[in-house]
C-alpha cells in the first residue's frame with residue numbers, strides 16, 4: 001500500500017494486452033523501464049550538456065514517449081499488477097519500481113512498525129545538497145500509511161505534522177521508520193522519523209499523523225475498482 005492516490009494514472013500508458021502476461025513478467029518489465037527512466041531523470045538534473053545536445057536528447061525522448069501507445073489506465077483504475085491496499089504499487093511515487101519519480105523506497109517490517117530505506121538524488125533536492133522538505137513529508141506519509149496497513153487498519157492521512165530537525169543529505173542511504181501509536185474507532189495515530197542508515201539515533205525529520213479508515217460507503221465511492229468495495 002502507499003499514498004499514490006493521485007492522477008498519475010491518467011498519464012501512464014500500459015501494454016495493449018496486459019492480461020496475456022504473468023504479473024511477475026509484467027512487473028519486471030515495468031521495473032526495468034522505471035529504472036532507466038530514473039537514470040534519465042538523474043542524468044537530466046545533473047547534466048551540463050550543451051543546448052544542442054539537450055535538443056537532440058529531447059527529440060529522442062519525444063520519439064520514445066510515442067512508443068508507449070495502447071490503452072491508457074483510467075483515473076481511478078488499479079493496475080492489474082498492483083495489490084491495493086497493502087501490497088505492491090508499481091507506480092507509487094514513493095515505493096513504485098515503475099515510477100520515474102520514486103527514489104524508490106523499500107519497505108520492510110521492523111520492530112513494532114515498518115522501515116523504509118532509500119537514497120534521495122538530485123531530482124529530490126531542496127536546499128543545495130539536501131532533500132526537499134516535501135520529499136521528506138511524502139516518504140513519511142507513505143510509510144505511515146504502510147504502518148496503518150501493518151497494524152491491520154488501512155487508512156488515509158487526515159493530518160500530518162512535520163518537524164525538520166536537520167537537513168536530509170542527498171546520495172546517502174536513508175532509513176525511515178513508522179509505527180502506529182494508537183487506534184480509536186476509525187482514527188489511527190502514527191509516528192514516523194527519518195534518519196540516515198549509518199546513524200539511527202540522530203533524527204533528521206519527525207512526523208506525527210492522524211489517519212482515518214474510510215467508512216465502507218466512502219471507500220466504495222473513493223475506490224470503485226477495489227475488489228470487495
Ligand SMILES: CCCCCCCCCC(=O)SCCNC(=O)CCNC(=O)[C@H](O)C(C)(C)COP(=O)(O)OP(=O)(O)OC[C@H]1O[C@@H](n2cnc3c(N)ncnc32)[C@H](O)[C@@H]1OP(=O)(O)O
Pocket residue numbers: 001002003004005085141142145146154155156157158159185186187210212213214215218219
Ligand atoms: C483505505 C486505505 C487507503 C490507503 C491509501 C494509502 C494512504 C497513504 C497516505 C495518503 O497519502 S492518503 C492521501 C491524502 N489523504 C486524503 O486524501 C484523505 C482526504 N480525506 C478524506 O477523504 C476523508 O476525510 C476520509 C475518507 C479519510 C474519511 O472520511 P469519512 O467520511 O470516512 O470519515 P469522517 O470524515 O466521518 O471522519 C472519521 C473520524 O475521523 C475524525 N477526523 C477527521 N479528520 C480529522 C483530523 N484532521 N484530525 C483528527 N480527527 C479527524 C472525524 O472527526 C471522525 O471522528 P468521529 O468518528 O469521532 O466523529
